[in-house]
Amino acid sequence: MARRIVAAAAIVTIVTLFFLDRNFRVLPSSIHEYLPQHHPGIVITDITITRCSGINPFSSCKLEGDSWHRIEKDLFLGKALTSTAYVHIQRKKEEELTPDDKVVMDITVGRLDPGSSVKGQEDERWEARPSGLWIKRSAKRHASDSKSAVTGVDVLFGDDAVEARDGWNIVGVPLLLDSGSIPAAHITIRRGTQQPAQRPQPRIHDTGKFKIMQLADLHLSTGVGACREAVPDSYNGGKCEADPRTLDFVSKMLDEERPDMVVLSGDQVNGETAPDAQSAIFKYASLLIKRKIPYACIFGNHDDEGSLPRAAQMSLIETLPYSLSRAGPEDLDGVGNYYVEVLGRGKTTHSALTVYLLDTHAYSPDEKKYHGYDWLKKNQIDWFKQTANSLKPKHKEYSHVHMDVAFIHIPLPEYRDPKQVFKGQWREAVTAPTYNSGFRDALVEQGVVMVSCGHDHANEYCAMSMNTEKQLPALWMCYAGGVGFGGYGGYGGFVRRLRVFDFDFNEARITTWKRVEYGDEVGKKVDEQIIVDAGKPVAPMEG
Structure with a gap:
């Protein structure tokens, strides 16, 4: 079974086109479903959450259109008897951005509008999404190249969840899902370009x-x-x-x-x-x-x-x-x-x-x-x-x-x-x-x-x-x-x-x-x- 994923340094972001091993074979979905890749030139333009019935076969958590891509992590971890929920990211190639497109600049989670006490321009306003998710988008085309633009989104679970990746941070409070005893779902984001991870060469001390x-x-x-x-x-x-x-x-x-x-x-x-x-x-x-x-x-x-x-x-x-x-x-x-x-x-x-x-x-x-x-x-x-x-x-x-x-x-x-x-x-x-x-x-x-x-x-x-x-x-x-x-x-x-x-x-x-x-x-x-x-x-x- 193929085991390597091309462009390992990019493995931790959310936007993906193909999943290939180092021999350019498509990897089975079981390997890459939680490990999407970011391809340079593709930007995040929107993010939302869908929730559907876990028992109704006609209820779907998928969004129509090729621009929406789902993070394959049920926010209830498959433990809710009647519900499933997923985070979706909308993406687009930079050269295809139109004047009407916006790029995601910030994400947080909470009950209240994080910008309710701040007066600002329209592109500085926070937009509400389901489950307490808030996003801030900019209409400026150059924003996607900014170090402050959101270029990766992922989900981690548990009250003790921590980030281990450089440049990634858990934002806000857990998603508001009423999940009971199921480990809480957290949104974690990365800004800017992923840098190669530090990989030191072990060496004995001068003391031997x-x-x-x-x-x-x-x-x-x-x-x-x-x-x-x-x-x-x-x-x-x-x-x-x-x-x-x-x-x-x-x-x-x-x-x-x-x-x-x-x-x-x-x-x-x-x-x-x-x-x-x-x-x-x-x-x-x-x-x-x-x-x-x-x-x-x-x-x-x-x-x-x-x-x-x-x-x-x-x-x-x-x-x-x-x-x-x-x-x-x-x-x-x-x-x-x-x-x-x-x-x-x-x-x-x-x-x-x-x-x-x-x-x-x-x-x-x-x-x-x-x-x-x-x-x-x-x-x-x-x-x-x-x-x-x-x-x-x-x-x-x-x-x-x-x-x-x-x-x-x-x-x-x-x-x-x-x-x-x-x-x-x-x-x-x-x-x-x-x-x-x-x-x-x-x-x-x-x-x-x-x-x-x-x-x-x-x-x-x-x-x-x-x-x-x-x-x-x-x-x-x-x-x-x-x-x-x-x-x-x-x-x-x-x-x-x-x-x-x-x-x-x-x-x-x-x-x-x-x-x-x-x-x-x-x-x-x-x-x-x-x-x-x-x-x-x-x-x-x-x-």
């Missing part, structure tokens, strides 16, 4: 240090969400909103640990409770963008169970500031098979660290033979080995010891081995694939020193996988532990947590620890241990 924070299983919703199995039961009088509590914990840890890079290792979005995945994505992205922290994402089995498939989510994430995420080669299974190079100190162009990220998919494609979860496919493993081999000559030019690590979502079958030496808690059954496609052996063959996953929320150990022939440590296999309150957290009072990897390139050493959200261990480095020294996996020290 670099820190990665792994966030596993955020399970964010559209809206605040409900906590599952939160500890303690008495938190906030028993009233626990999942996303605010999760994001508050993550925010505190970002400020305390100050990581140089964040890896989001899957299930960022809790598909079942995220009828608008875009709103959920923006919540975690905004935390990282605000702090100017580069981040890389892969997907879990729940991310695409909501409104957007993997390809559409990655197309959106790729355009966000500070995102290092990539869809990866189109001829590979999955979305998100790629690597990130972290450069050495100073101005060197040599890589000090390679971070591999691969898509472990979701559920088994052959339940009768291999029950449970999917596995890394042969073409992914071949790509990994070919890529690692191709990078080795350049990596050898680095003046210190180069290291390779990897992140996945679903654990490898080797995580199940109870004979391994491990540190941390093994609280639940390891839900690795039944079929072993051999990725652990490929990691060891290519000299990767550590792989870390998520998926099993209450498991948060690091296990040492041995080279049985040489009886030496071959690979550390870690769990991050679940961080999100929107996902399960049972198994003996499990406390939400995240994992930190601290790299010291002076010693070619990796130290890891966990940080917890609640209890006596708050503020401490939990289960701190050295897993790599002199560039090699090492056995844990006693005590």
Whole structure:
């Protein structure tokens, strides 16, 4: 399935002509329905909202004419029994503007006329539209080229909705829809020309240090969400909103640990409770963008169970500031098979660290033979080995010891081995694939020193996988532990947590620890241990 959308920098605006991938094939509507593009030379001349019956087959929310285009987001998120509603944008080519045409210069939402107390000219007056929407239009033909003209319109949902895109802002109050308990709909707009997102090149500090924070299983919703199995039961009088509590914990840890890079290792979005995945994505992205922290994402089995498939989510994430995420080669299974190079100190162009990220998919494609979860496919493993081999000559030019690590979502079958030496808690059954496609052996063959996953929320150990022939440590296999309150957290009072990897390139050493959200261990480095020294996996020290 095609996964890339042409002109990624323009993916976040509302006006669109065609949806094409990088091979100029038309993308399926399921991919692009929430991710329209703006084509230069096309301007917004009007905006309105239509509302229709959700049970009357003859009631339509569509407007006639080729100039009107609908944002394919039901403002009731498909949850209203009797109503649906949509935002529509009218657009026109600049060269086709007539003296009677107007260009939208401002948009807001509220009950009262925002210009009722201001005396002005006719083209400064606000025009009322349904559901509390107000627009201000200008008849000046040059207005479409102004930096203040509205060039993008979108809809986000939830009382906790935030914008993560440069140049975009939520305007006014939520749309006046009488939607009850359905997450509120917000209009968000962009002015002027979309600028390319900042995409910094990660580099180790002059001290030789670099820190990665792994966030596993955020399970964010559209809206605040409900906590599952939160500890303690008495938190906030028993009233626990999942996303605010999760994001508050993550925010505190970002400020305390100050990581140089964040890896989001899957299930960022809790598909079942995220009828608008875009709103959920923006919540975690905004935390990282605000702090100017580069981040890389892969997907879990729940991310695409909501409104957007993997390809559409990655197309959106790729355009966000500070995102290092990539869809990866189109001829590979999955979305998100790629690597990130972290450069050495100073101005060197040599890589000090390679971070591999691969898509472990979701559920088994052959339940009768291999029950449970999917596995890394042969073409992914071949790509990994070919890529690692191709990078080795350049990596050898680095003046210190180069290291390779990897992140996945679903654990490898080797995580199940109870004979391994491990540190941390093994609280639940390891839900690795039944079929072993051999990725652990490929990691060891290519000299990767550590792989870390998520998926099993209450498991948060690091296990040492041995080279049985040489009886030496071959690979550390870690769990991050679940961080999100929107996902399960049972198994003996499990406390939400995240994992930190601290790299010291002076010693070619990796130290890891966990940080917890609640209890006596708050503020401490939990289960701190050295897993790599002199560039090699090492056995844990006693005590």
